[in-house]
Amino acid sequence: MHQDLQLGYLVLEVSDLDAWSEFTTRTLGMSVDGAPSEDALRVRMDELQQRFLVRRGPADDDVAVGLTALNGQVLQQILDRVTAAGVPVRECDEQEARDRRVKRLYTFTAPGGITVELVSAPYHSREPLAAPLVPGGFLTGAQGLGHAVFMVDDLDEALRFWTGVLPFRVSDTSGQETPNGVSHAAFLHCNRRHHSIALVQRPARSTYPKKLLHFMVQANSLDAVGMAFDRAIDADLTINRSLGRHPNDRMFSFYATTPSGFDYEFGWGAVEVGEDWAEDHYDHISAWGHRPLPRPVR
Structure with missing residues (x-):
């Protein structure tokens, strides 16, 4: 790979x-x-x-x-x-x-x-990273920052560019019913990370105004995810998807909303793509969990 x-x-x-x-x-x-x-x-x-x-x-x-x-x-x-x-x-x-x-x-x-x-x-920093809130740090290195998921108006056109012009390959695809219609997505890898970029077809009735749906960062320990989940609750963030696991990349994660209105995913434990990876299709995005968390009454 x-x-x-x-x-x-x-x-x-x-x-x-x-x-x-x-x-x-x-x-x-x-x-x-x-x-x-x-x-x-x-x-x-x-x-x-x-x-x-x-x-x-x-x-x-x-x-x-x-x-x-x-x-x-x-x-x-x-x-x-x-x-x-x-x-x-x-x-x-x-x-x-x-x-x-x-x-x-x-x-x-x-x-x-x-x-x-x-x-x-x-550029590399001469100073060691100070990130005491994330025990074990983040999984980056050759796999990069994590992943970013973008909403596009023409998924086929975008896929032709990312896989035909840029050197990305499809890991998986998905299709799921949403209140705004069927949402189709493609998950693309360029190294061992299951997907560094994902592209989502904008549903016909979508009113979402942004390009970026969410970005993901991956911790090196499961406990770091639980601690980040607690911090998101303490910060009174909207938890759009609580702790759960994806069926495609097997990521254990949660989603919350950033101060700019798009989401972030904080995860651990994703599988890595190898030479023998077989593309698959999914009609659901979560094996379990990843449910909206009601905001507490204060």
């Missing part, structure tokens, strides 16, 4: 940077460089200087997804595929690359209006 690409980082634009400063440190248990007064937070969860760039702005959505290539050769191979497909690519200058804490940075737009940043040589 190739390990030459990963979901490196997310760039989020948020309207309440103070709330995100509190959320990333006290609820997610990550480390933040920068202050809300500086209009940006640089969030660490491992040895890299930045896994989330959280900027002040009105979108309350993801504004870029960073894909990190293992080296310059891999980066060039992917760039060649993108340009051969007729997709306009912009090489960013040194200042823009430094802002992302990477050496090289190129950007282009994927179907659905998703801004993709292809990068290499991310």
